[in-house]
Amino acid sequence: MEPSFSLKTLLTISLFLFFITPQSSLALKLPFHPQDLLPLLPRQVSWPILNRLNGAVDLLPTFVGAASASNDTGDWKGACFYENRAWMEFHNKTGSEFGGGTLHLKVSEAHSWTCMDIYVFATPYHVTWDYYLLSREHTLEFKEWESKAEYEYVKNRGVSIFLMHAGMLGTLQALWDRPQPWATNISVDDIHSGDFLVLSKIRGRWGGFETLEKWVSGAYAGHSAVCLRDSEGKLWVGESGNENEQGEDVIAVLPWDEWWEYELNKDNSNPHIALLPLHPDVRAKFNETAAWEYALSMNGRPYGYHNLIFSWIDTLDGNYPPPLDAHVVASFMTVWNHIQPEYAANMWNEALNKRLGTQVSL
């Protein structure tokens, strides 16, 4: 997984080459193409250049195949390496119930000595990425499958491989280079109505989804909830995406103890939880009665997947905060459509169709 060169070194070299070389002679005199270096440049620099070089469609990740144990992917052509092949080898190095696997990826026939290919590897439970600069066989370790479901999924359908296009590296990097969390001791008595809980789920089905979601939105959290105290002073948590007895994700208002017990001991997505208390001035304005009325009116209702991504998208390209842009959102949809088509239908196909007027039924 470790890149062979230091990214910083390459960045320095590429910036240097970019700015000392007259643009017109770049393609003629140097043994590489400007596009080869784009992934290494800061986004502010690379996006404007990239947008001139490519149509938007070229930026979408390309599904190149799924590597399973019974079948390799067959050859595909990358942006940099023209011959690529991948296969999966199951193992049980950790002696866990379902074992793990090694993805082998053989890349060769680079079209220049400086180019690289960036890939995203995904199952519904894991999303990871890597980039390759050298012609040889690379491996990617999945130490342990999360669950029987992931094991079965990979055995039958394989690990999905997406070729990313230049410019994505910065986005992916931003997702992995995170500030360290800090910890403090708080007591439940210090939590008030209106205080906000932010969750980041790391593992399992929600872990995979949230990783994509965070990648798209540039956020560190993928889920949130709000605290409410009732007239007796008892603490409750209002949250979306709580599974009911029928296995549907609904909006729920739960007693704090029940919610906390679940997050602490039963939530297999290994959530990281941050408490963001309201500023005292804002807390003074918080209307608890109105908040309760609203929370109870929503209790038990289906969670709004249909609208989930439309909190990010409401113009074609005018309102994305950096680093989010239309290409990244489209990338997210492309990846997720392949991994969990059932959820994709829920999440955007229906909503997009409605907006485009291409399908009436909902």
Ligand SMILES: *[C@@H]1O[C@H](CO)[C@@H](O)[C@H](O)[C@H]1NC(C)=O
């Ligand atoms: C393996 O690939 C062959 C041909 O591409 C296909 O017919 C077969 O269904 C695949 N098997 C599995 C288990 O995916």
Ligand SMILES: *[C@@H]1O[C@H](CO)[C@@H](O)[C@H](O)[C@H]1NC(C)=O
């Ligand atoms: C892996 O090894 C452990 C311990 O020997 C065993 O219990 C488990 O069934 C194995 N898992 C697989 C998928 O072979």
Ligand SMILES: *[C@@H]1O[C@H](CO)[C@@H](O)[C@H](O)[C@H]1NC(C)=O
């Ligand atoms: C929180 O409190 C426990 C018990 O009093 C203590 O051991 C721990 O170091 C405290 N943690 C922080 C981050 O203050």
Ligand SMILES: *[C@@H]1O[C@H](CO)[C@@H](O)[C@H](O)[C@H]1NC(C)=O
């Ligand atoms: C708080 O909300 C309730 C219910 O919506 C409303 O009747 C009341 O006037 C609000 N209080 C303030 C101070 O705005």
